[in-house]
Amino acid sequence: MNAILLLLTALLCVAMLVTAVTAIMVNSTPIAILAAGLISLLASVVFVLLAAPDVAMTEAAIGSGLTTFLFFFVLARVRAGSEDGGEL
């Protein structure tokens, strides 16, 4: 049972790496923010697997919820403020 959970942790870490590469390589800003939120999701599952539920709860609330909301809020404000309506 322990080996299965460890294997699952390793697979999730590989998925986190691939998601981070996606966040760097992708062209549009909202998708990069979305990929950052996905990294927080995977990290929180890894924290649960490593028996740290309090850290996982904090990561879920701040990393995946609040940071994504804040990024999109600021991005909408910046888009509304740019007078030429430039692509962001």
Add this chain to the structure above:
Amino acid sequence: MPELIGSLMLVGGAVFLLLGGVGLIRMPDVLNRIQAGAKAVTLGTLFTLIGIALMRPEWALKLVLIALFILFTNPLSAQVLARAAHRLGGATDAKLTTVDRLAEDTAKAQQ
């Protein structure tokens, strides 16, 4: 006996989750993918949580709370997402989905 029923429900819910994932891969356009990703996955999660509640009755209150939250919020987020995809345009490019009531209503309201 409740343990066996619970584990069978667990496997059934996991099968629904797998079907949701396959639908997310194989469906042709965005609205169909929202269909697969919202309905099948919600049903699979509800089955799984009820199965775990049958296996561990002392966790039942927390599991029912999670199930209620998912049941309330997931269809709502799917609806908002479908509206956003429709307004972005290009949501339906399959030949089968040709009925577009929301565009008709919008055109009627703008007249």
Add this chain to the structure above:
Amino acid sequence: MIDLLILLAALLVSVAFVLALYRFFKGPSAADRVVAFDTLTIVSITGIALIALLNERGIYLDVALVYALLSFLGVITIARYLENGL
């Protein structure tokens, strides 16, 4: 028997997670990726509940509860941003 069924369910949930992750990496439009993100959140709620069952620790369910509350907020924010409504 019951342990085997739980492991089978964990395997199926992992395959569903990988399929949704593939749609997230591939997805041509932004809406596809948001759908995949939503599905990934719900599937990982199930995964956290299964981990709680495998480890016999009821406290892990609190993380799933926080996710059930917050995934909704994230997806609604992204959808409102995409349709210029935020």
